[in-house]
Amino acid sequence: MAFNIKYKKSVERDLKRLNQTDTGRILDKIEEELSERADAHPVLKGEFAGLRKLRVGDYRVIYAIIENDCLILRIDHRREIYR
Secondary structure, eight states: OOOOEEEOOOOHHHTSSOHHHHHHHHHHHIIIHHHHHHSSSOOOOOGGEHHHHEEETTTEEEEEEEEEEEEEEEETTTTTTTT
């Protein structure tokens, strides 16, 4: 099943804080992985129950699946993302 990738407005702010190399790598991984297999990644527990994560090196992409859409909610370093 193919998923449509959509971004929350706050993701633009998250990406501006990263360098261009990391930004490009993360966006490439999102398009490559989540467009085809968004439902194959781990579901989070606790406060973030129901959301999913994609690992890209030391960065995490937090997203939700809503019907045929994959909504990207946050992108940040792994030590900061869950705060």
